[in-house]
Amino acid sequence: MPSDSTGSPKFNNWYRRNEIAITPWLFLIPAVLFFATYVIVPIGQSFWISFHMWDGLGEKTFIGMGNYERLLGLGDQKMDRKFETSFWNNLKWLVLYLLAIPLGLFIALFLNQTVAGIRLYKSLFFFPFVISQVVVGLVFSWFYLPNDGLFDVLMSWFGIDIRGGVLGNPKTATYGIIAAGLWPQTAYCMILYLTGLNSVDPEQVEAGRLDGAKGFRMLWYVILPQLRPATFIAFVVTIIGALRSFDFIAVMTNGGPFGSTRVLSFFMFEESLSEFGFRMGYGAAIAVVLFFIMLGFIAYFLFQMWHDEKESR
């Protein structure tokens, strides 16, 4: 057999004997290095930077827990008002964004038929997910325009007048943005459920029908248990989407009015690259807090996946 590499015969022999043990590492090295440099190591660096005061250019000044004390109001300080708003808005996002799951299931059930043209309907219902969040945000901000926007026009038919428009009013702005976010997210959950429904075991459905299960009972006891994998993924992507929400807020309100729509991810960006000088240390501290909020979910997701992985071995 002709030699594949130009190394010495001794090396070739050694490689030949250990080929199966070495090959996976050779295949892994480039990606692992890349991933470590850009993802794993930066996580650690963010922790380190969060203990400093840093404008991103000059020297870092170590201030220990200073950033966290200011952020969370530890000791004799008051909690950063902006942090408080952001945190509560994050919670609103988390809870309301989960509505995408039942909504997606509802649309999937509505569309899970075989009539002429249904494929096109399914793709068009899924359509909002393919468009960038920036464009969706813009589209909704025009939809919400005070007085002239379609939403305000529709609301005025019911005699409802939101002062300053949906996005101009601190009481409604966050909900308006979440509704915009729900649009593509619902489409995503819908497609997950449509695929799931496709593989529901028809025999079990028939057996359920013979036992007299219908409508909601059938859905709850026969269908939903079979859709568990789809629900799990819908849950994962929705939670992550909710905590990552940045584009919509940046495009639709830029945190306003009066900072009422900030969330942690936006607040962090704003502080780090602030117009009044970069506050990288403070930004990193916010990111670390967001990371810990997410860690609970991440751990749960990983545990589930690990569990499935062990079972399939």
Next chain:
Amino acid sequence: MFPTPIQNRPLANQVSYQVLLPIALILWLLPLLAVMIFSIKPDVDFAKGNYWGLPSSFELFNNYGRVFFASDMPQYLLNSLFITVPTVIGAVALSSMTGFALGVYKFRGNLLIFFMFIAGNFVPFQILMVPVRDLTVNLNLYDTKLGLILFHIAFQTGFCTLFMRNFIRALPYSLIEAARVEGVAEWKIFLYIVLPLMKPAIAALSVLIFTFIWNDYFWAIVLTQGPDTQPVTAGITAFNSQYRAAYHMMSAGSIVAAIPPVFMFFLMQKHFIAGLTLGSVK
């Protein structure tokens, strides 16, 4: 099948379903339809407050012509293309290798590395922002397409590895064993046996990553600035300040920015959905 096929229902139900379908679709896409109508309206309609009525004249060619010939939009679109395509190639290449390594070989740390890739994927971007921006500045890659591409490749490799590895594990292992018995070198097994079987996975990942990267906004504004490098998602904000309150132009610009991933989606719908719903069926 659940719910009960509409064909097994009374005729009245069938008719109302057929009527309800288009109505539901129009309601669902209402915000988008509104923007499409905006984008073919003339300037004067907005000045007169005719936001939602019929366009007083048909300005499709005029408005879109201005987007393409009197703005930075074509440059932004090109930037997006030059950022997206190398990222897709890089991420797919790296992850088909990691997928092969993690899906075929049993070795200590296999699951650990696999879970490192998955975990990195779930992390909030913000915790990477300051160090990655710093790294990019230090490499002299701030405000270059390459800087953005390198980060995207690295980050997307996480998700792509999850995908590729699960795909490869589902392939018949006997093929690989047979080749080994024949004495085929491991890298040749990858190149000539596994890679050809991975075509569906590569197609699915390519469209998915194309869409994700094309639609990225956060990293675009963190790592680039200005029309020479910024992709279209970031460019659209500059475009909008150029045409402040000119809703017909902003709408036309947004639609142009959104078209490439939409086009990709309709072109490769089957692969796209297969990629997106990976793992949602057992």
